[in-house]
Amino acid sequence: MSNLFTEIKAKVEKHKPTIVLPEGTDERILEAAANLAKDRVVKPILVGDVADVQAKAKEQGIELGDITILDPATYEGLDEMVAAFVERRKGKETEESAREKLRDVNYFGTMLVYMDKADGLVSGAAHSTGDTVRPALQIIKTQPGIKRTSGVFVMVKDEHKFVFGDCAINIAPNSEELAEIAIATAETAKVFGLDPKVAMLSFSTKGSASSMETQKVSEATKLAQAARPDLVIDGEFQFDAAFVPAVAQKKAPDSPLQGQANVFIFPSLESGNLGYKIAQRLGGYDAIGPILQGLNKPVNDLSRGCNAADVYKLSLITAMQSINQKVTN
Ligand SMILES: CC(C)(COP(=O)(O)OP(=O)(O)OC[C@H]1O[C@@H](n2cnc3c(N)ncnc32)[C@H](O)[C@@H]1OP(=O)(O)O)[C@@H](O)C(=O)NCCC(=O)NCCS
Numbered sequence: 001m002s003n004l005f006t007e008i009k010a011k012v013e014k015h016k017p018t019i020v021l022p023e024g025t026d027e028r029i030l031e032a033a034a035n036l037a038k039d040r041v042v043k044p045i046l047v048g049d050v051a052d053v054q055a056k057a058k059e060q061g062i063e064l065g066d067i068t069i070l071d072p073a074t075y076e077g078l079d080e081m082v083a084a085f086v087e088r089r090k091g092k093e094t095e096e097s098a099r100e101k102l103r104d105v106n107y108f109g110t111m112l113v114y115m116d117k118a119d120g121l122v123s124g125a126a127h128s129t130g131d132t133v134r135p136a137l138q139i140i141k142t143q144p145g146i147k148r149t150s151g152v153f154v155m156v157k158d159e160h161k162f163v164f165g166d167c168a169i170n171i172a173p174n175s176e177e178l179a180e181i182a183i184a185t186a187e188t189a190k191v192f193g194l195d196p197k198v199a200m201l202s203f204s205t206k207g208s209a210s211s212m213e214t215q216k217v218s219e220a221t222k223l224a225q226a227a228r229p230d231l232v233i234d235g236e237f238q239f240d241a242a243f244v245p246a247v248a249q250k251k252a253p254d255s256p257l258q259g260q261a262n263v264f265i266f267p268s269l270e271s272g273n274l275g276y277k278i279a280q281r282l283g284g285y286d287a288i289g290p291i292l293q294g295l296n297k298p299v300n301d302l303s304r305g306c307n308a309a310d311v312y313k314l315s316l317i318t319a320m321q322s323i324n325q326k327v328t329n
């Protein structure tokens with residue numbers, strides 16, 4: 001495990017937050033839950049039919065020990081949960097529709113977090129991002145002052161570390177949304193020990209091309225710089241001009257980034273999602289996330305292409321977010 005996760009583990013194990021893993025019959029989730037419990041870093045809660053979860057674990061040779069398994073169908077606090085859900089959704093759900101939705105493991109798990117029965121949630125190994133995050137957007141909601149949540153990846157290879165955003169949520173952000181994503185991602189990067197140097201990515205560097213797309217990024221750059229003059233944010237940049245000092249010298253010699261960017265903001269979800277997967281699969285980077293930024297409580301998504309180690313690491317990050325949020329609140 002890289003230094004980054006060894007450090008996070010040391011921080012988290014003192015508190016042992018409770019993390020809900022709603023996909024209780026997925027073998028990667030089961031393996032990660034067993035390892036998290038064995039290493040005594042977080043307390044996992046698995047969701048699903050108890051017999052099914054236990055059978056799947058047995059089939060995989062995974063020892064669950066005393067890990068809690070909650071079944072939405074038999075959960076004794078369900079009436080209280082239904083009432084809290086209806087109240088939270090203020091006229092958007094009836095008791096009947098709430099009861100129906102809470103049969104879904106992601107809605108159920110998210111309500112456990114909302115009701116403080118758990119500190120955070122990690123899901124998405126077996127669900128699409130939409131199905132994973134929609135309950136959080138509706139129930140947990142964004143922090144005051146944050147308009148939209150966004151999803152970033154911490155990209156790690158040996159001691160190299162970068163943050164990529166938005167790779168998960170906002171399909172076609174406008175310039176204001178992109179500026180908000182850039183600022184939130186810079187703050188997330190600090191949590192991972194980076195001194196953020198934020199590049200706003202495009203297919204153009206400092207006006208080398210001009211189109212609606214490049215102007216959107218250039219406008220977002222100005223908005224982010226104006227909102228947070230304390231942060232190093234520049235754009236618009238092609239990836240090479242942001243990352244390779246020799247190319248930066250040629251394309252943007254006056255930029256404070258100097259080809260040293262470590263936070264990359266993609267102009268659209270198409271580019272962000274493709275970009276992280278290319279760095280992961282061709283570049284050999286570990287891609288941990290998507291980590292959702294700006295929510296009131298930590299709920300994080302996984303790629304369906306994840307492995308058990310990814311689930312373990314994202315659970316550690318989720319636990320760290322819950323500890324940090326409690327300190328801040
Ligand atoms: C995230 C996503 C599912 C939300 O879309 P949706 O379910 O259609 O959302 P809706 O527009 O119906 O809104 C549902 C709720 O979420 C809120 N919401 C939607 N997007 C949000 C965002 N980015 N931040 C915060 N809240 C958001 C809405 O305000 C709404 O709240 P309300 O019900 O309290 O009024 C959608 O943007 C999406 O599909 N994104 C791409 C996901 C993806 O496939 N990524 C690639 C793989 S990682």
Ligand SMILES: CC(=O)OP(=O)(O)O
Nearest residue numbers: 168290302303304305
């Ligand atoms: C983050 C992501 O791309 O998720 P998935 O691979 O499950 O679509």
